[in-house]
Amino acid sequence: MTEPASNTHSASPNRRAEASSGDPATSLGPDGLNPAMVGGDVPIQLLDPSGRRVEHPDFAFTGTDEEVAGYLRDMVLARRIDTEATALQRKGELGLWPPMLGQEAAQVGSARATRAPDEILPSYREHGVAWCVGIDPLELLGTFRGTAMVDWDSADKRFHLYSFVIGTQTLHAVGMAMAMQRDGLVGNQDPADDGAAVVYFGDGATSQGDVNEAFIFAASYAAPVVFFCQNNQWAISEPIKLQSKIPLYRRASGFGFPGVRVDGNDVLAVKAVTDWALDRARRGEGPTLIEAYTYRMGAHTTSDDPTKYRLAAELDEWRAKDPLARVQAYLLASGAIDQAWLDALAAESDALAERLRAGCVSLPEPQLAEMWGRVYADTPDLLHRQREEYLAYEESFSDGVGSGGVR
Amino acid sequence: MTNMTMAKALNAGLRRALGADPKVLLAGEDIGKLGGVFRVTEGLQAEFGRDRVVDSPLAESGIVGTAVGMALRGYRPVVEIQFDGFVYPAFDQIVSQVSRLRFRSHGRLSVPMVVRIPYGGGIGAIEHHSESPEAYFAHTPGLKVVTPSNPSDAYWMIQQAIAADDPVIFFEPKRRYHEKGEVDPDGESAPPSLYQARVVKPGADATLLSYGPMVRTCVEASVAAADEGRNLEVVDLRSLSPLDDATIFDSVRRTGRAIVVHEAVGTLGLGAELAARIQAECFYDLQAPVLRVTGYDLPYPPSRVEDGYLPDLDRVLDAVDRSLAY
Numbered sequence: 001m002t003e004p005a006s007n008t009h010s011a012s013p014n015r016r017a018e019a020s021s022g023d024p025a026t027s028l029g030p031d032g033l034n035p036a037m038v039g040g041d042v043p044i045q046l047l048d049p050s051g052r053r054v055e056h057p058d059f060a061f062t063g064t065d066e067e068v069a070g071y072l073r074d075m076v077l078a079r080r081i082d083t084e085a086t087a088l089q090r091k092g093e094l095g096l097w098p099p100m101l102g103q104e105a106a107q108v109g110s111a112r113a114t115r116a117p118d119e120i121l122p123s124y125r126e127h128g129v130a131w132c133v134g135i136d137p138l139e140l141l142g143t144f145r146g147t148a149m150v151d152w153d154s155a156d157k158r159f160h161l162y163s164f165v166i167g168t169q170t171l172h173a174v175g176m177a178m179a180m181q182r183d184g185l186v187g188n189q190d191p192a193d194d195g196a197a198v199v200y201f202g203d204g205a206t207s208q209g210d211v212n213e214a215f216i217f218a219a220s221y222a223a224p225v226v227f228f229c230q231n232n233q234w235a236i237s238e239p240i241k242l243q244s245k246i247p248l249y250r251r252a253s254g255f256g257f258p259g260v261r262v263d264g265n266d267v268l269a270v271k272a273v274t275d276w277a278l279d280r281a282r283r284g285e286g287p288t289l290i291e292a293y294t295y296r297m298g299a300h301t302t303s304d305d306p307t308k309y310r311l312a313a314e315l316d317e318w319r320a321k322d323p324l325a326r327v328q329a330y331l332l333a334s335g336a337i338d339q340a341w342l343d344a345l346a347a348e349s350d351a352l353a354e355r356l357r358a359g360c361v362s363l364p365e366p367q368l369a370e371m372w373g374r375v376y377a378d379t380p381d382l383l384h385r386q387r388e389e390y391l392a393y394e395e396s397f398s399d400g401v402g403s404g405g406v407r
Numbered sequence: 408m409t410n411m412t413m414a415k416a417l418n419a420g421l422r423r424a425l426g427a428d429p430k431v432l433l434a435g436e437d438i439g440k441l442g443g444v445f446r447v448t449e450g451l452q453a454e455f456g457r458d459r460v461v462d463s464p465l466a467e468s469g470i471v472g473t474a475v476g477m478a479l480r481g482y483r484p485v486v487e488i489q490f491d492g493f494v495y496p497a498f499d500q501i502v503s504q505v506s507r508l509r510f511r512s513h514g515r516l517s518v519p520m521v522v523r524i525p526y527g528g529g530i531g532a533i534e535h536h537s538e539s540p541e542a543y544f545a546h547t548p549g550l551k552v553v554t555p556s557n558p559s560d561a562y563w564m565i566q567q568a569i570a571a572d573d574p575v576i577f578f579e580p581k582r583r584y585h586e587k588g589e590v591d592p593d594g595e596s597a598p599p600s601l602y603q604a605r606v607v608k609p610g611a612d613a614t615l616l617s618y619g620p621m622v623r624t625c626v627e628a629s630v631a632a633a634d635e636g637r638n639l640e641v642v643d644l645r646s647l648s649p650l651d652d653a654t655i656f657d658s659v660r661r662t663g664r665a666i667v668v669h670e671a672v673g674t675l676g677l678g679a680e681l682a683a684r685i686q687a688e689c690f691y692d693l694q695a696p697v698l699r700v701t702g703y704d705l706p707y708p709p710s711r712v713e714d715g716y717l718p719d720l721d722r723v724l725d726a727v728d729r730s731l732a733y
Binding site: 119148149150151153154155160161165168170171172173174175176177178179180181182183197209210213214216217220371373374375376377378380381382 | 458463464466468472477478480481482503509510514519549649652
């Protein structure tokens with residue numbers, strides 16, 4: 001990493017940034033839609049790993065300690081959901097689980113910057129975002145247990161379906177943002193009427209054509225979208241160096257919109273930066289790429305073994321930057337919380353875990369017969385006939401010799 | 408009644424859909440000022456504005472993927488893929504997203520969009536501009552695939568496709584764009600269902616099953632056959648997914664012979680599916696095996712030899728001879 005260019009320039013979260021001299025990547029476009037990158041290669045940080053608040057020239061966290069305590073609660077419970085789900089997979093109750101251990105601050109900080117009518121489009125690891133928007137974690141488990149495709153009401157929660165083909169959801173987000181422009185949800189007199197789309201993806205996804213096309217469409221139409229990239233350093237076994245020879249946030253400059261790198265393990269910085277990017281989008285100033293610099297402390301999914309491709313020392317280094325520990329240290333030091341508060345949270349976490357364990361094994365089993373009705377709005381005769389044939393075939397085993405037994 | 412080309416009929420249908428529903432919007436490359444490379448969208452941007460007739464960057468996956476997002480917020484996007492051979496970059500979005508979002512969401516989400524694709528050969532085009540990729544899409548659950556063969560169907564079917572709540576892949580036979588036909592734009596009689604096949608020419612001796620650009624070829628073949636005393640029935644499938652089994656089986660049961668004609672390569676094409684269905688359902692009525700007249704199993708050849716590659720009147724009549732010889 002190079003030294004930040006940010007210390008000298010005058011970029012501000014709430015005004016157009018000016019180009020910092022000596023950095024050709026940050027020239028301001030003639031149409032005003034290309035403000036300079038904010039910050040630099042050193043991720044923006046407002047709370048250091050020891051739990052001390054730090055100043056940044058461009059960004060400030062303006063929330064209360066009570067709100068910060070809320071984020072800590074979110075992160076603790078999201079981590080519990082994640083570790084509990086990982087354990088359930090190990091016990092054979094889930095087919096697969098993609099752990100998000102270590103990415104709690106990136107997810108909670110960004111999710112807590114959203115509000116109606118924003119649209120949120122996750123990848124498949126956004127369990128912390130799901131928690132913040134009120135998705136029942138059991139619904140997440142259903143997808144990975146094979147009892148459901150995606151069984152939450154995405155329109156009602158404004159939290160779209162998990163997306164498993166890497167990067168495809170970025171285009172959907174831009175389309176939603178284009179629709180929001182047409183729906184009059186951008187640049188209103190009252191900012192409360194404005195909305196934007198925020199879409200999550202990983203460092204690996206930045207190599208996908210769809211993500212690059214999404215950048216182009218968003219820039220071209222100044223679509224109100226925030227591209228939230230969690231750079232967790234690893235795309236399964238492939239290090240970020242294989243995906244990119246420059247810091248990811250800098251790519252935005254080539255597409256004509258601002259990019260910013262934030263400490264993805266600092267929930268305060270993530271919240272402040274996402275607030276800024278969402279406000280830009282809602283005002284009609286177009287897209288922003290946020291690179292949340294973080295680390296996937298677990299496996300890509302429960303199917304792989306990170307010890308085969310990365311060093312233990314790297315994990316130790318990031319463990320020292322744990323996103324939860326610093327917030328807890330800060331809040332204990334400030335007096336906003338005490339041990340009793342943490343004990344109560346631990347009890348809440350245990351209760352949640354117990355609910356997940358019990359709920360997972362009793363998730364209702366899907367019926368194949370239900371599937372034919374989900375393919376089309378106007379179901380063709382062929383599908384009706386196939387369903388009837390299937391039901392008749394199943395029915396044929398329900399009477400006579402060997403009923404309920406072997407075929 | 409108005410006499411107009413298929414391109415004009417599509418234009419009129421799109422205009423009417425845009426006028427009828429403010430949620431309808433068009434997107435694609437060069438569809439605005441230029442009116443599309445085939446002029447199908449000519450004048451629509453001037454009439455409905457740049458927010459509803461959207462010139463897109465040159466990225467097919469982007470065009471389809473962003474249309475998905477708009478559809479999820481209640482719009483009815485109609486996207487134009489400039490040429491058949493350029494749809495493949497959007498294949499993932501169509502096959503993994505457009506077709507499945509209803510299923511993936513347990514029926515909660517709808518993607519009511521239309522993907523318009525000019526297709527087929529016969530216009531002397533360069534490589535990648537003469538493909539017939541319809542089978543890929545007909546093979547995919549969740550999509551509906553239709554294709555008009557004449558201006559009147561083009562006018563009505565594009566409006567029906569836009570009004571449908573399912574995603575529709577709308578194949579336009581580009582070599583028929585400039586052929587004229589009667590269109591009744593204010594037609595009082597309701598057009599047939601979008602998914603209904605039509606007997607274009609009734610007959611008794613054999614059934615020619617075709618769609619899109621080959622329907623005219625089949626009608627011409629039936630006229631030539633009549634000179635030899637053969638009375639061929641021509642069925643325009645119109646919908647490739649779903650297939651109108653009832654109309655197809657009824658025709659084949661009456662004639663006892665079926666010949667499928669399409670430009671696309673034979674292997675695993677629509678003809679294969681039709682042959683399978685017909686032998687399963689009309690076995691005792693068949694006087695001959697189901698035959699196919701299709702493009703050869705080659706990549707689309709240089710245009711100077713496309714006349715030999717594409718099914719034509721003589722190849723259709725040859726197949727009729729073979730069928731009647733049983």
